[in-house]
Amino acid sequence: MAPASSAEVKLFASTPAGRTLMEEWGSAGAERVSMLRSRAARMTANMSEDEADDFWTWFDNLDAGPVAAIFRKLAG
Numbered sequence: 414m415a416p417a418s419s420a421e422v423k424l425f426a427s428t429p430a431g432r433t434l435m436e437e438w439g440s441a442g443a444e445r446v447s448m449l450r451s452r453a454a455r456m457t458a459n460m461s462e463d464e465a466d467d468f469w470t471w472f473d474n475l476d477a478g479p480v481a482a483i484f485r486k487l488a489g
Contacts, residue, residue, distance in 0.1 A: 414444070414447050414451060416443035416446075417443045417446035417450065418443075419443075421443075421447075421450070422442060422446055425446045425449075426442075428477075428480075429477035429480075430477040430480035430481040433477065433481050434481055434485070434488075438488075445488040445489075446488075448487070448488050449484055449487050449488050452487045452488075453487065457469075
């Protein structure tokens with residue numbers, strides 16, 4: 414899997430959880446962002462459009478701590 418582009422990494426790091434994780438992940442950050450995007454796409458591919466919208470609405474309203482914990486697990 415190709416690493417995330419610098420624009421994707423910059424977008425990810427613009428969120429509180431993303432900023433924290435990029436600091437933790439260092440040089441492995443681009444690969445982990447790519448893994449997150451891939452796994453999130455697979456997860457939502459198994460949902461209806463309404464289910465995916467509901468999921469992302471819920472997820473976007475979580476505090477940074479739980480988001481970072483979820484991202485850590487998804488990134489492996």
